[in-house]
Amino acid sequence: MAKKRKSSITSKKAPVRSTRSSKVLRSRANGAARKFGRTALPLILCGCIVGALIFLGFLGYQTATKSPFFGIRTIDIRGAERTPTDDIRRIVAAQVEKSGVWNADLSEIRMRVEKFPYVKSAAVSMVLPTGIRVNVTERIPLAVVRLSSGDFLIDGDAVLLSAVPSGEKGFPFILKGWDEAKTEKAANDNLVRVKLYKKMLDEWRQFDLESRVKEVNLGDLKEPKAVVEDSGRQISISLAKDNLGKSLKTALEVVAGKGAKVRSVDAAGIYPVIQYLDF
Helix, strand or coil, rough: CCHHHHHHHHHHHHHHHHHHHHHHHHHHHHHHHHHHHHHHHHHHHHHHHHHHHHHHHHHHHHHHHHHHHCCEEEEEECCCCCCCCCHHHHCCCCCCCHCCCCCCCHHHHHHHHHCCCCEEEEEEECCCCCEEEEEECCCCCCEEECCCCCEEEEECCEEEEEEEECCCCCCCCCCECCCCCCCHHHHHHHHHHHHHHHHHHHHHHCCHHHEEEEEEEECCCCCEEEEEEEECCEEECCCCCCHHHHHHHEEEEEEEECCCEEEEEEEECCCCEEECCCC
């Protein structure tokens, strides 16, 4: 009988422990909820307020920068001599008319301006509140090159610029032998031709000979040729690539006054070799 009473007492105490555990859990949960309410909710509210202020500020910014206050009024173009300034102004005005100066896409304007053949680079900047400035660096024509379609200006980077304008002066002779193929090899060879052309000018000016040359032919880069005039006839002269000045000077000396009889001169060797006309 004693064992049965002990068992019944034990079974009555178990629910008491369960009830106490539930109270502890509920107390902890309530504490966590109160803590969340004291910390997280204010942060969320602050975040909402900041977000609303940013949105309103953005709307205000958009409205202000598109206002007539930032409308385009002046377009300042500098450095453009061969590039039509009116065309540049039209590009700028078209890009800025709707956006206003503050929101102007300066990169887009720059890329459009750099498509002009004489423009090597362009820098575009805002002159607030109503201006855009375009600083142009142009390509400088170096020579006149003869192509199948006519005579064109080229610069020191072997870039074709435009057909030779009427009345263009300042180029002592015409460059022939240009490779018109649209290949990488042709581009590289033409760049070598430009460098060789510069070397010719530099050496011939030392001897004051550039005015004697009518044209040069650099079709064969290993055998540059110059065409001169003597006694009313044009004479082709093959030059020493490593000594362009001296070889031309020597050739001119040996044909002086003999142009009516001379077909060509090979001055690439130690001594010039004259080829006479057949009569």
